[in-house]
Amino acid sequence: MAAARHSTLDFMLGAKADGEAILKGLQSIFQEQGMAESVHTWQDHGYLATYTNKNGSFANLRIYPHGLVLLDLQSYDSDAQGQQETDSLLNKVEEKMKELSQDSTGRVKRLPPIVRGGAIDRYWPTADGRLVEYDIDEVVYDEDSPYQNIKILHSKQFGNILILSGDVNLAESDLAYTRAIMGSGKEDYTGKDVLILGGGDGGILCEIVKLKPKMVTMARRARARRIFTTCHEWHKQCRQNTVKVDWTRAMKTKVLIEDCIPVLKRYAKEGREFDYVINDLTAVPISTSPEEDSTWEFLRLILDLSMKVLKQDGKYFTQGNCVNLTEALSLYEEQLGRLYCPVEFSKEIVCVPSYLELWVFYTVWKKAKP
Amino acid sequence: MAAARHSTLDFMLGAKADGEAILKGLQSIFQEQGMAESVHTWQDHGYLATYTNKNGSFANLRIYPHGLVLLDLQSYDSDAQGQQETDSLLNKVEEKMKELSQDSTGRVKRLPPIVRGGAIDRYWPTADGRLVEYDIDEVVYDEDSPYQNIKILHSKQFGNILILSGDVNLAESDLAYTRAIMGSGKEDYTGKDVLILGGGDGGILCEIVKLKPKMVTMARRARARRIFTTCHEWHKQCRQNTVKVDWTRAMKTKVLIEDCIPVLKRYAKEGREFDYVINDLTAVPISTSPEEDSTWEFLRLILDLSMKVLKQDGKYFTQGNCVNLTEALSLYEEQLGRLYCPVEFSKEIVCVPSYLELWVFYTVWKKAKP
Structure with a gap:
């Protein structure tokens, strides 16, 4: 058109x-x-x-x-x-x-x-609501799943970009995101037990298996199946010229196509514990009514269950949101004070190239017992 | 208004x-x-x-x-x-x-x-011509020098941004720029003789003096005096919470308020040589008529003179432009083949946060004598 x-x-x-x-x-x-x-x-x-x-x-x-x-x-x-x-x-x-x-x-x-009404839509506003134009030159994939719209658009400079229901999710240029949500290179994953929540695009899994962990378990909601299939191909392509990934080996890690809530509940009941829990499910909700919004409720539930399956000296990594959304981030930090066990946290501001805004990442750990 | x-x-x-x-x-x-x-x-x-x-x-x-x-x-x-x-x-x-x-x-x-016609202009297109909105919340400085318009606008996430005649030049968030044009942390500046061309905002000077070079000479055109004054204050503020810079010591380095062409010519005549020449004067011209455009002529002259004052094993660092401007970058690389002495080069693509586009940086060195 x-x-x-x-x-x-x-x-x-x-x-x-x-x-x-x-x-x-x-x-x-x-x-x-x-x-x-x-x-x-x-x-x-x-x-x-x-x-x-x-x-x-x-x-x-x-x-x-x-x-x-x-x-x-x-x-x-x-x-x-x-x-x-x-x-x-x-x-x-x-x-x-x-x-x-x-x-x-x-x-x-x-x-x-x-440019209005073109076949290629170049305008994907930032999380803090600013108008930005991307250098999109190709629609690689565009389909509605029962839960969301999934797009992969090609940007001249950022490579393929995954866009879920209009939100820029991750691009091939964004190793900075994966690094940040894995602890910014400061962690030693050798022989460790890792649980990834979400991570449907496969980027974290792909990076973590290089670091020789004992076991990586990934629980992603069934609804993400289509993204995963789509992105698996994409990631394969994206890594071809840089890092050779043995996807067969990667797939030997445990990938549960299951909503992460029942998985976490099961593990908590079994007393299973992890060295690292990486929550890549969703950004901090922008809505500021944590008492009413079910997204916040979901977030608290995940946090509580994650702490239950985290070793006493383990670490929990997750993304926050755009650094400008100070109100939403404060609310998130408030929730951290309401978990079943006392926790401490630190945050880091990272430039994820395709986001066109600075992004906050959290590290959460259990407070040392007195 | x-x-x-x-x-x-x-x-x-x-x-x-x-x-x-x-x-x-x-x-x-x-x-x-x-x-x-x-x-x-x-x-x-x-x-x-x-x-x-x-x-x-x-x-x-x-x-x-x-x-x-x-x-x-x-x-x-x-x-x-x-x-x-x-x-x-x-x-x-x-x-x-x-x-x-x-x-x-x-x-x-x-x-x-x-938002059109507001007192605060939030729209500063990228070098590759895309429409982007910044999170500007304050006009810190806005004045016309005889040569250009100088603005310092405050961005919520990037801090103060220096904008010269409408082009985003550098922000407080952009240490990545300064690092890249200094060789991305791979160089040892200890005891070295460094020449900075331009660098009016003072960022490179500020970072280099921390690395204990023997001598830093900075030649910036007189027209940049106002930027330098403006940015000195800005940088002082910007570093206050991070690194304490002894500006008095920094000022003991040689800062020539002089057009860099006569400086380079004088040094070349004197046979003075540097370990590093850092050209922070201007990005690669977007115009693609290198035979007619005086900016390209200026660029070739600077390159030739810089090679003349560069030690045989020295390195020349400079910015290119947005990675998408492939034609302009190719033309620049062509010019590198036309210098008085044979040179080789490498390039690196860097994400400079406030640019909202990926930026190319060049390292140029003299070809080893056979």
């Missing part, structure tokens, strides 16, 4: 806007393009001029009286020539506006055009 | 759009807001409906016949209540559109609203 390109050009004048003069000054530029004008005037709120072109493109010129002038230009399926015409129109408007506002220096801002 | 919020909501229908039905179906939602409608119809290009509100806000509904429906909503100086009203309107449109297009599943996309 062809897409629409939406360009913007903004003028922050240093003085009040003389709407009539600006409209009159710019009119000829749109007329030259054969665009038809229609103007709406507010008594106190300035002007909105709409210019429509026979080819289906249109422009909006919104003049706010105190000195803000915003131009929007939208055109559909524009080829290189169409894009040049758009740029040329924007250049002319910018030039003319400079002429018109000579007495009042101000700011001009032209953003990269937004 | 108050700002305008521009919200978008896009529908990629799975089938052709029945424009009349969509217009009719959505009409009541805008009418309920007291918005006045005006519709432009193309013979082959669908519809543009404009809705204006008495309070100065307006909406555009653009229906492209093959199945793309784009809604834009712009309102000025909206408070929390205004934002809620916008969200509620968008929700209603989304709901109604789902009803109207029941037979044809499609995609819906709602981006974070774009």
Whole structure:
């Protein structure tokens, strides 16, 4: 499907806007393009001029009286020539506006055009809600599972990116994530007993088996089966040029296709204990109603059960969320104070390349017995 | 200055759009807001409906016949209540559109609203031209020098960011940049003779003096004086909580407020040689006309002169550009083959947190004499 390109050009004048003069000054530029004008005037709120072109493109010129002038230009399926015409129109408007506002220096801002409705969606907002455009050039995989939408999109710089229901999950560039959730290279996994909760993309498993642990158990929800299958292939590809992974050996580790709650409950009942529990299930919930939200309830349950299967000197690793979501992170830390046993924790801020935001990781351990 | 919020909501229908039905179906939602409608119809290009509100806000509904429906909503100086009203309107449109297009599943996309014309500009596109929004919450410094605009903006997660004429230069979070342009921790600077070209923000100087070099000479163009003054303060602040830097000692290194070309020429004539030359002047030019562009000419001159003052076993470090700008990087590598002496090079891709894109760094050295 062809897409629409939406360009913007903004003028922050240093003085009040003389709407009539600006409209009159710019009119000829749109007329030259054969665009038809229609103007709406507010008594106190300035002007909105709409210019429509026979080819289906249109422009909006919104003049706010105190000195803000915003131009929007939208055109559909524009080829290189169409894009040049758009740029040329924007250049002319910018030039003319400079002429018109000579007495009042101000700011001009032209953003990269937004591509809307294209086959390849490049806009995947950050966890803290900022608009960011990725350099996506290919849709590798896009399917709905019964639980979520699963996408693998190819980014020129980050490689394949796994996107679950619109959230950037992990990219091939993001070894920093896997390293961080394994303790940032400061742990010795040799001969250790490790439990991974979630980790459906297989990245942690793939890295941990290199470190000669005694046993790695991975409990991932059945719903993740499809991601795992998808990502197994992806990871195989992604490691091909760097590290040779013996996936057969990796698969000899225990991978339970089972919701992690019953697994944890069973282990707790059996008195089974691990040196490391790595929770890669989900980020800290953004919602800030821990008393009502079932995600928080799930999180507390997992934490409590994880502490039950963690050795007294064991460590629990997990991701937090974007460093900017301070309220959600504080709430998470509050939950840590409410577990069945007293725990301590430390946190680390890590740059995960494809996230385009800094990410917090937690290490939690049981407080030494007095 | 108050700002305008521009919200978008896009529908990629799975089938052709029945424009009349969509217009009719959505009409009541805008009418309920007291918005006045005006519709432009193309013979082959669908519809543009404009809705204006008495309070100065307006909406555009653009229906492209093959199945793309784009809604834009712009309102000025909206408070929390205004934002809620916008969200509620968008929700209603989304709901109604789902009803109207029941037979044809499609995609819906709602981006974070774009804030236009605010006192704090949060949009600083990447070197490869992508639209990204930063979490800027304060303008720390904003002034025009005779050569460029200098801004220091505060980002919640990256700390202060230095922005030169619209280009993100360096942030407090970006020790990765300084490390990379110093050889990524693989070099032993003890007792070495180092020449820094540029480095106006003082970051490299600040890190290198910790490594006990014999002498650090820094040649920065006079035009950078203002940045240096600005950044000195900034760096002092930025390091306060981490590393204590003895700036008096750092200042005992030789800092030449002089264009680096005459400095290099003088050193070359004197036969002065360095163990390391670190070129922190500028990124590889994005323009791809190295024969015409004076930036490329400047770059070649610097490279040639740098090789002249580099010891036979010395190393030259510099930044490239965004990893996606493959053409510009190839051209740079071509220039390396045209120097007065044969050289070899390696490159490294580094994630500099505040850049929101992966960055290439070069190490260049003189080919061993046969």
